Amino acid sequence: MSDEESISSLQARIQTFSQERDWDQFHTPKNLIMAATAEIGELAEVLQWKNDVEADEFLKSQTGRERISEEIADVAIYLIRLCQKLDLNFVEILSEKISQNDVKYPVDKSKGSAKKYTDL
Numbered sequence: 001m002s003d004e005e006s007i008s009s010l011q012a013r014i015q016t017f018s019q020e021r022d023w024d025q026f027h028t029p030k031n032l033i034m035a036a037t038a039e040i041g042e043l044a045e046v047l048q049w050k051n052d053v054e055a056d057e058f059l060k061s062q063t064g065r066e067r068i069s070e071e072i073a074d075v076a077i078y079l080i081r082l083c084q085k086l087d088l089n090f091v092e093i094l095s096e097k098i099s100q101n102d103v104k105y106p107v108d109k110s111k112g113s114a115k116k117y118t119d120l
Helices: 003-020 029-045 052-060 062-085 090-104
Strands: none
Touching (some): 003 062, 003 090, 029 062, 052 062, 062 090
């Protein structure tokens, strides 16, 4: 199965999951953005108050990998649902953004730098 087929299958599962539960009525763009924002907070909470060494060690542990994976999945599900509600192609908009970033962050100017493109 190709990545495209995997993503399409996953998107269909998410859509079916929501429809079977009659959640479309709650999945307005505003609500999905708010839910994704809350999940980003939970993703940050996984590492909150850990220094860089502690965070790195935690993310290498089975528990850490499970926790971070759950929160990443929650964020991704809401973003995919938002795309579905707005009739946006998730893969296409990611690809377009990466293409835009290729222009904003040329390798010769940005390699090894954390500067924003406006500061390169």
